[in-house]
Amino acid sequence: MQESKLITDAVLLRSRADYDRREAIIRAVLLLFSIVSIFTTLGIIAVLLQETILFFQEVSIIEFFTDTVWTPLFASKRFGVLPLVNGTLLVAAGAMFIALPLGLLAAIYLSEYASDRARKVLKPLLEILAGVPTVVYGYFALTFVTPILQSIWPETQTFNGLSASIVMGFMILPLVASLSEDAMSAVPQSLRQAAYALGATRLEVTLRTVVPAALSGISAAFILAVSRAIGETMIVAIAAGQQPKLTLNPLQSIETMTAYIVQVSLGDTPQQSIAYKTIFAVGMLLFVMTLIMNLISHWLTRRYREVYE
Amino acid sequence: MTKTVRSLLFVFVAASLLLAACGSSATPTPEKVTVVETKVVEVEKVITPTAGPVEGTILVDGSSTVAPITAAVAEEFQAEFPEVRVPVGISGTGGGFKKFCAGETDISDASRPIKESEAELCKQNGIEYVELPVAFDGLAVLVNPANDFASCLTVEELKKIWSPEAEGVITNWNQVREGFPDQPLALYGAGTDSGTYDYFTQAIVGKEGSSRGDFLPSEDDNVLVQGIAGDVNALGFFGLAYYEENKDKLKLVAIDNGDGNCVLPSVETVANGTYQPLSRPLFIYVNRARIDQKDEISAFVKFYLENAKTLSAQVGYVPLTDEIYALAQTRYDKRITGSIFKGLGSTVGVSLSDLLAKEK
Amino acid sequence: MNGFFADEDGRFAPRLSLRLRYGRIFQALSLAAVTLGLLLLSILLIDIILDGYKWLRPEFFTEFPSRFPEKSGLRSALQGSLWMISLTAVMAFPIGVGAAIYLEEYAPDNWLTRFIEINISNLAGVPSIIYGLLGLGLFVRGLELGRSVLAGSMTMALLVLPILIVSGREAIRAVPQSVRQASLALGATKWQTIQNHVLPYAMPGILTGTILAISRAIGETAPLITIGALTYIRFDLKGPMDLFTVLPIQIFNWVSLPKAEFQELAAAGIIVLLAVLLSLNALAIVLRNKLQIRW
Numbered sequence: 001m002q003e004s005k006l007i008t009d010a011v012l013l014r015s016r017a018d019y020d021r022r023e024a025i026i027r028a029v030l031l032l033f034s035i036v037s038i039f040t041t042l043g044i045i046a047v048l049l050q051e052t053i054l055f056f057q058e059v060s061i062i063e064f065f066t067d068t069v070w071t072p073l074f075a076s077k078r079f080g081v082l083p084l085v086n087g088t089l090l091v092a093a094g095a096m097f098i099a100l101p102l103g104l105l106a107a108i109y110l111s112e113y114a115s116d117r118a119r120k121v122l123k124p125l126l127e128i129l130a131g132v133p134t135v136v137y138g139y140f141a142l143t144f145v146t147p148i149l150q151s152i153w154p155e156t157q158t159f160n161g162l163s164a165s166i167v168m169g170f171m172i173l174p175l176v177a178s179l180s181e182d183a184m185s186a187v188p189q190s191l192r193q194a195a196y197a198l199g200a201t202r203l204e205v206t207l208r209t210v211v212p213a214a215l216s217g218i219s220a221a222f223i224l225a226v227s228r229a230i231g232e233t234m235i236v237a238i239a240a241g242q243q244p245k246l247t248l249n250p251l252q253s254i255e256t257m258t259a260y261i262v263q264v265s266l267g268d269t270p271q272q273s274i275a276y277k278t279i280f281a282v283g284m285l286l287f288v289m290t291l292i293m294n295l296i297s298h299w300l301t302r303r304y305r306e307v308y309e
Numbered sequence: 310m311t312k313t314v315r316s317l318l319f320v321f322v323a324a325s326l327l328l329a330a331c332g333s334s335a336t337p338t339p340e341k342v343t344v345v346e347t348k349v350v351e352v353e354k355v356i357t358p359t360a361g362p363v364e365g366t367i368l369v370d371g372s373s374t375v376a377p378i379t380a381a382v383a384e385e386f387q388a389e390f391p392e393v394r395v396p397v398g399i400s401g402t403g404g405g406f407k408k409f410c411a412g413e414t415d416i417s418d419a420s421r422p423i424k425e426s427e428a429e430l431c432k433q434n435g436i437e438y439v440e441l442p443v444a445f446d447g448l449a450v451l452v453n454p455a456n457d458f459a460s461c462l463t464v465e466e467l468k469k470i471w472s473p474e475a476e477g478v479i480t481n482w483n484q485v486r487e488g489f490p491d492q493p494l495a496l497y498g499a500g501t502d503s504g505t506y507d508y509f510t511q512a513i514v515g516k517e518g519s520s521r522g523d524f525l526p527s528e529d530d531n532v533l534v535q536g537i538a539g540d541v542n543a544l545g546f547f548g549l550a551y552y553e554e555n556k557d558k559l560k561l562v563a564i565d566n567g568d569g570n571c572v573l574p575s576v577e578t579v580a581n582g583t584y585q586p587l588s589r590p591l592f593i594y595v596n597r598a599r600i601d602q603k604d605e606i607s608a609f610v611k612f613y614l615e616n617a618k619t620l621s622a623q624v625g626y627v628p629l630t631d632e633i634y635a636l637a638q639t640r641y642d643k644r645i646t647g648s649i650f651k652g653l654g655s656t657v658g659v660s661l662s663d664l665l666a667k668e669k
Numbered sequence: 670m671n672g673f674f675a676d677e678d679g680r681f682a683p684r685l686s687l688r689l690r691y692g693r694i695f696q697a698l699s700l701a702a703v704t705l706g707l708l709l710l711s712i713l714l715i716d717i718i719l720d721g722y723k724w725l726r727p728e729f730f731t732e733f734p735s736r737f738p739e740k741s742g743l744r745s746a747l748q749g750s751l752w753m754i755s756l757t758a759v760m761a762f763p764i765g766v767g768a769a770i771y772l773e774e775y776a777p778d779n780w781l782t783r784f785i786e787i788n789i790s791n792l793a794g795v796p797s798i799i800y801g802l803l804g805l806g807l808f809v810r811g812l813e814l815g816r817s818v819l820a821g822s823m824t825m826a827l828l829v830l831p832i833l834i835v836s837g838r839e840a841i842r843a844v845p846q847s848v849r850q851a852s853l854a855l856g857a858t859k860w861q862t863i864q865n866h867v868l869p870y871a872m873p874g875i876l877t878g879t880i881l882a883i884s885r886a887i888g889e890t891a892p893l894i895t896i897g898a899l900t901y902i903r904f905d906l907k908g909p910m911d912l913f914t915v916l917p918i919q920i921f922n923w924v925s926l927p928k929a930e931f932q933e934l935a936a937a938g939i940i941v942l943l944a945v946l947l948s949l950n951a952l953a954i955v956l957r958n959k960l961q962i963r964w
Contacts, residue, residue, distance in 0.1 A: 019858045026860050027775050033767035034776070037789045037834070040827050043803045044795060073501040075510075075519030076473065105702035113696050122703055124954045129710050130881055131946040133888030133917045136939050139924060140713055142532065158525060158536050170709045175881060177706075179836055182874045186843030199683070203692035217839045224835055227794025233891055242500055242526045253525065258796040262891050263528065265798060267502030268372065268402035272426035275502075276403065283799050290794035294787050368816075368912070370899070377926070380901035381736040387903050396912050397901040399922065400894060408897070413816075529925045531932070554927040624736050625927055 048287065051280035058274055064281065070244040070255075072275045073264070079278065081285060083244035087254035088286075091161050091168065091236055092229040094250055098169025099225050103176025104218065110177065111184035112206045123178065130174040138238025141167040146239070149251070159241030159253035168235050172225045179224065183217020184210050216301065223297045227290055233258040257282050364392035365605040371398070371405025371418030374504060374548070375591045378444055379418050381620040382613045389612075393605045402504055403427075409594060410436050415606060417594040420446065420504035422650035437597035437646040441637045442661050443613065444621035444628055447549035447579040448509055448587040450562040455541045458482075458489055461563040461571035464586065467513045470494070470544070476521035482542070496524035497533045497545030504589075509546055512586040534558065546587075549574055550625025579627040590661055591626070597646050607641075614638050629661065636665035714943070721936025729937060733903040734919060738930035741923075743938055745902035749818060749913035750887060750945065752906055756822035757829065757886050758879070764826070765833025765882070766868075766875060772834070773841040774863055793831035800828045801892030809896055816897030818906065818913040824896055825889065829882035836881065840874025841867060869960065876957040880950050887946055890917040916942045 056064070059079045067080025106126065110119050145163035150156045187210050195205040211218065241253025242263060255263075261279045269275050369379055376399050383395035400408065402419045409417035410431040423431075423440070431438060450467070452459050459482070466485050469475060482489040499505035501518070506526070511517040527533050530547040537543040538558035552559055552574075563571035566585045578584035593613070600606050614637055618628040629637075649664045676682040732742025768789075776782040804824030814820040844867050852862040868875075893915055894900075900922050902914045916938060923935040 023858055023860050027771070030767045030771035030775060033764045034771045034785050036764055036827075037768065037785060037792060037830065040792055040803070040830070041788050043807055044792075044799060047802050047806050048799070071522060073518060074473070074522065075516050102702040102705060105699040106706060109696070109699035109703050113699060120958055122707075124950060125710070126703065126706055127877075127880055127884070127950060128943070128947065129706055131884030131888065131943070131950065132710075132713065133890070133920070133939070133942060135888070135890055135917055135921050135924075136713070136717070136942075140716070143535075144712070144716060158532070159527075170706060173706050177703075178877050178881065179839065182836070182877055183839060183843070186840075186874075188845065201685075201688045201692045203695050204688065206695075216842070220835055220839055223790055224793050224832070227790065231794040231796040233796050233798055237891075238529075242528075243522070258798070261796060261798055263500060263502050265802070266399075266401045266404065266891065266894060267500070267528070268420065268504040268507065269502055270403045270424045270427050271407040272430060283796070283802075287791070287795060287799075291787070291791050294790045294794070298783070298787055298790065366912075370897070373922075373925070376900065377736065380734075383901065384735055384903060394904045394912075396899040396904075396914075398894075398897065398899040400897070404895075411810075413897075531925060531927070548927075551927045554929065620736075 044287065048280050048284045051277050052284045055274070055277040055281045058277075059281075068246050070260075072278045073269070077274070081257075081282065083246050084255060084257045084260055084282060085285070085289075086246050087161065087236075087240065087244060087256040088230055088258070090248065090250060090254065091165050091240060091256055092226065094162060094165025095168035095172060095229045095232075096226060098166060099172035099176050099229070100222060102169070103173045103221070103225070104180055106173065106177040107180035107184060107218075108206055108211070110181045112202065112210065123181065126174045126177055128174075129170060130172075130178075132171065134171070134232065134234035135238065137167045137171055138164075138235045141235060141239035153251055156251040157241070157253045159239060159243075160251050161240050161254050162250035164236050164240040165250060167239065168229060168232055171232075171235070172228055175228060176221045176225050179221035180214065180218045183214035183221070186217070187213040219297070219301050223294065223301075226293065230286070230290055230293075231258060233262050237262045257286050363390045363605050363608050365603050366394045366396070367416060367603070367606055367609055368414045369395060369397045369416040369418060369593075370400050370408055370414045371416075371594075372402040372420040372504065372591070373399040374420040374446060375418035375443070375593070377624040378591065378617065378621045378626055379416075379593065379613075381624050382609075382616055385616060385620065386609055386612045390605070390608065393609070395609065406430075406594075409438070409596065410434055412436055412596070415596050415599045415603070416609075419592045419594060420589070421507060422592060423594065423648050428648065438594045439597055439600070439641055439644060439646055440648050441593050441595065441610070441614070441641060442590045442629060442633060442665075443593055443617050443637075444591045444626040445579050445588050446505075446591055447574040447584060447627055448505065448512075448546055448589065449549045449552045449574050450544070450546050450564060450587070451537055451552060451559045452545075452562055453537055453539075453541045453543050454558070454560045456543075456560060459485075459544070459562055460560075461565055463565040464513060464567060467564075468515070470496070471510070471520050471524075472514045473519055473521055476523050493542050494544065495540050495542040496521075497536045497540075497543055498524050498526055499530070499533075499547055500526045500528040503528060505546075505548065508589045509587070548625070549579070549627070553625055576622065576627050580630065588627070590629075595641070597644060600644065610641055611638070614641070633661050633665060640665060717936045717939050717943075721933050721938070721940050724934055724937035725940065729941075734901055734922075738928060738934055741931075741934055743916065743919060743941055745904070745906065746914050746916045746919035746938070747941065747945075748906040749898070749902075750916045750942070752818045752909070752913065753822050753825065753893075753915055754883060754887050754945075754949065756819060756909060757825040758883060760823060761826040761829050761833055761882060762879060765830050765878070766837050768830075768834045769837030769841055769875070770863060770868075773838050774859065774867070789831050789834050793835065797828055797889055798891040798895060800824055801895030803827070804892065804896045814910070816899070816912055817910040819909040821893050821896050821898055821913065821915075822909075824892060825886040828889070828892065829886050832882045832885060833875075833878050836878025837871070837875045840871040840878070843874065844870045873957045873961040876953045876960075880953045880957075883949050883953075884946060887942070887949070888917055890915075890921050894918060916945070 064079050064081050067078055068082050069078040069080050070083045071078045110123055141163040145166055149163055191209055191213060192205050195209045236256045237259040240256060242255050243253045244255040261282055264279050376397050380397045383397055387395055402421060405417045406427040408414045470479055470485060480494055482492045482494055507517050510520045514520055525536060530551040533545050533547050534551055534555050537545045561573055563573045565571050572578050572584045574584045579588040595610060614634050621628050674681055729742045731744055732740055733744050735741045808814050808820040808823050809816060848866050849862055852866045898918055899912055899914050900918055906913055920935045920938040923931040
C-alpha cells in the first residue's frame with residue numbers, strides 16, 4: 001500500500017514542496033489542538049480570578065491562610081481555609097496509600113506474570129473500577145464501608161475521612177494500574193531477555209529492569225493519580241462530611257475543599273453573597289496547589305526519564 | 310479507502326453534525342428581556358383546554374426541596390397537554406435565582422422568599438417576577454424510638470441546644486431539662502447551605518445561619534434518618550416528608566411554641582398553622598414578561614394552583630388552604646410583581662393569608 | 670561482589686532458592702493486589718444488583734421519571750447520557766490525540782512546550798465542578814449554546830482531555846525510534862510516518878486512555894448540574910441543542926428522595942449505567958486487543 005502510494009506520488013510529480021506545505025499545515029493544526037489546554041487554563045483562571053479578587057477585598061489574605069476555623073455559612077463568619085486544606089490532603093494521602101502500591105503491584109502482575117488470556121480479562125475488569133460513577137462510590141463508602149469501620153473502631157463517625165480514602169483509593173487504582181501496565185508492556189523484550197541471560201530471576205528482572213525502564217510512564221500515572229485524588233468531588237461530598245476540622249484523625253468527619261465547593265454551588269446560598277464568593281477563592285487555592293505539585297513532579301520526572309534507542 | 314480519506318471523512322461528518330446542531334435549535338434559547346409594560350390581563354384570556362393548542366417549553370429550575378412538587382405538577386400537566394414541555398432542574402434556590410434573574414429560566418422554585426441581593430440582580434436585568442406560594446414544608450424534630458423522655462420540647466429548650474454558645478457546652482440531655490437522664494447529646498441536622506438549615510436557625514435561634522458547629526450536617530435527609538435511627542442519643546431535624554416514609558424508625562417530638570400546647574407536626578397541624586414555628590412556605594417565581602410571551606405559562610400556573618393541594622401531599626409536603634390558593638391565583642391574574650416579604654429572606658411566623666389578603 | 674550473593678567465605682553463591690522464594694511471595698502479593706481490587710468491585714456490584722435487580726423491566730427503559738416509583742424510568746436520562754458521551758468522544762478524541770502527537774513528535778524542547786505540558790497535568794487535577802463553572806460561562810452563556818447537551822459535552826470534553834493527552838503521549842513515546850527512523854529512511858514524510866506507523870503502534874495505549882476518559886465523563890454529576898442539566902425531563906431528546914439530563918443526575922436525585930422504593934430504583938439505575946459503561950469499554954477493548962503488538 002505504501003509503495004504504491006509513493007509510486008503514485010512520483011508519477012503525479014508531487015513535489016517536496018507540496019509535502020512540506022501539507023506537513024506545515026498539519027503541524028499547525030496539531031499545535032492548535034495542544035493550545036486548547038492553554039485556553040482551558042486561561043478560561044478557568046478567568047472564571048476564578050474575578051470573584052477571588054472580590055472576595056479578598058472583603059476578607060484579608062492573612063486571615064484566609066492562618067485562621068483555623070472555616071465557617072462562612074454560619075452567622076458568625078470565619079474564613080480560615082486550613083481545615084479544608086487539611087481535609088483534602090488527609091483524604092488524598094489515604095487514597096494514595098492504597099492506589100499507588102496496589103496499582104503498581106497490579107500493573108506488575110498484569111504485565112509480567114499474567115498470561116495473555118488472563119491479561120485480556122483482568123485488565124478490562126480492573127478498568128470497570130474506574131468507570132463506576134463517583135456518586136455510587138460515595139454512597140458505597142457511606143452505607144457499606146463506614147459500618148465496617150465502625151465495627152472495628154467504634155469511635156468512627158458516620159461521616160469520616162477514612163472510608164472516603166479507601167473507596168477513592170480503589171477508584172484510582174485502575175488509573176495507576178492501566179497506565180503503568182501500558183508503560184511496562186512497552187519495555188522491549190530484549191531488555192528482559194538480557195537480564196534473564198545474566199541470571200536474574202523474574203522478580204529481579206521486573207524490579208530492577210522493567211520498572212526502572214518504565215519509570216516515566218509509571219510516574220506520569222502516579223502524578224495523574226494524585227491530581228485525581230485532590231480534585232475528586234462526589235465521594236468526599238457524600239462520605240467524608242461537612243465539618244471542616246483541623247485533625248489528623250481519619251475516623252472523624254471533615255470537609256475537603258472540593259466538597260465545600262459542591263455544597264455551596266448547588267445549595268441555597270444567594271450567589272451574590274460573600275459565602276458564595278468563597279468557592280472561587282477555594283477553587284483558586286486548589287488550582288494553585290495542584291500547579292505547584294505538578295511543577296515539582298515535572299522537574300523530577302525530567303531528571304530521571306530514560307530513553308531507549 | 311486510504312487512512313487520510315477516512316480521517317477526513319470523520320472530520321467532515323463531525324463538522325456537519327455540529328453545523329446541523331447549530332442550525333436547528335430544538336430549544337429557543339431565552340434572551341435577556343427588557344421590561345414590557347405590565348397591563349392587567351382579563352381573566353378570560355387564560356388558555357383553557359378547549360381554546361386551541363397549548364404548546365411550548367416552560368423551563369423551571371431552583372430548589373431541590375420544591376422540585377418534587379413542581380415535577381409532580383409537570384408530570385400531570387404534560388399528560389394533559391402533551392405539546393408542552395416542562396423540564397425541571399435542581400440547581401438550588403440560589404442557583405435557580407441566579408439563572409432566573411439572568412432570564413434563563415421561566416419559573417424558579419424557591420424554598421425561601423427571594424433575598425434582597427437577588428431581587429437587586431433581577432431589577433438590574435429588568436426581570437420582574439410574580440411570587441406565588443405553593444405549599445408548606447413542615448420541619449420535624451426527631452429522636453430515636455428508644456428515647457422515652459423527650460416527647461415534647463419547648464422552643465426555648467431547642468434554642469438552648471442549638472445556639473452557637475452551646476457548642477461544646479450543652480453536651481448532655483440532662484442539661485436540656487431537669488429530669489432528663491444522663492445521656493450524651495448527639496445532634497443531626499440539615500446542611501448549613503440549605504434553606505432548611507436557614508429556616509430552622511431563624512425560627513429556633515432567632516438568627517439565620519446562627520447555630521453551634523458540632524452537629525452532624527447532611528444535605529441528604531435520608532442520611533439523617535439513618536443516623537438518628539441508629540443512635541439512641543440522637544436529636545435531629547429535617548423535612549416532614551422524610552419522617553412520613555420512615556415512621557417505624559423514628560420518634561416525632563412535639564413542639565411547644567411558648568403557649569404550653571405540645572403540637573405534633575402533621576399535615577393538619579402544619580396546614581392550619583397550629584404547628585409553629587417550624588413550618589415554612591415554599592414558592593415559585595414566575596417571569597413576568599414571559600407570561601405575556603408564552604400562553605402556556607398561564608395554563609401551567611393555573612394547573613399548578615388548582616392541583617397543588619393533592620399533588621404536594623402525594624410527595625410528602627403540606628398543602629396550603631383553598632383560601633390561600635385562591636388568593637395566589639388572584640395575585641397571578643392581576644400580575645402583581647415583587648415579593649410580599651420585601652427581601653427579608655426566611656420569615657418566621659408570617660401568615661400567608663394575611664399578607665396576600667393585604668394586597669387585595 | 671554484592672553481599673547478597675556472597676556466602677561466608679566471600680565466594681559467589683547464587684542463593685537461587687531464596688531469590689525464587691522472594692519471587693513467589695512477590696507474585697502472590699501482586700496477584701493479591703489485583704484480587705483485592707476485583708473483590709471490592711464484586712462486593713460493590715453484588716450490593717447494587719441485590720438492591721435494584723427487581724426494577725429492571727422493560728418499563729424502566731421506556732418510562733420517564735415520575736413521582737410514583739412504579740411508573741418511573743430512565744428514558745430521558747439514558748438518551749441524555751448516550752448523546753452526551755458520543756458528542757464528548759467525537760470532540761475529545763481528535764483534539765486529545767492531536768495534542769499528544771504534537772507534544773511527542775513535533776514540539777521543540779522549549780518553554781512553550783514545557784508550559785503546555787505542565788498545564789495539562791495541572792488540568793487533570795482541577796475538580797470537575799470548576800469545569801462546570803467554566804462551561805457555564807463559556808459555552809452556555811458565552812457561545813450562547815444554552816443548557817444544551819452540546820454545551821454539556823463540550824464541557825466534559827475539556828474535562829477528559831488531560832487524561833487522553835497524557836495517556837496518548839505515553840503510548841506514542843513507547844513506540845521505538847527504530848520504527849520512525851526506518852520509515853523516514855524509506856522516504857516517508859514525518860506525517861506519513863506518524864499516520865502509518867507510529868499511530869497504529871500507539872493505538873492500543875491511546876484506546877486505554879479513551880476508555881478511562883469515557884469512564885470519567887459518563888459518571889459525572891456536579892459539573893453537568895452546574896451547566897444546567899435538568900433532572901425531571903418527560904420528553905425525548907431531539908438533537909444536540911436540546912435540554913437534557915444524564916443517568917448519574919437521575920440516580921443522585923432518586924437516592925435523596927424519601928420513599929424507600931426510590932433507593933432501589935437508584936440501584937437499578939446504577940446497574941444500567943454500569944452496563945452502558947461496560948459496553949463502551951468492551952468496544953474499545955476489542956479494538957485494543959486486535960491492535961496490540963507486543964515486542
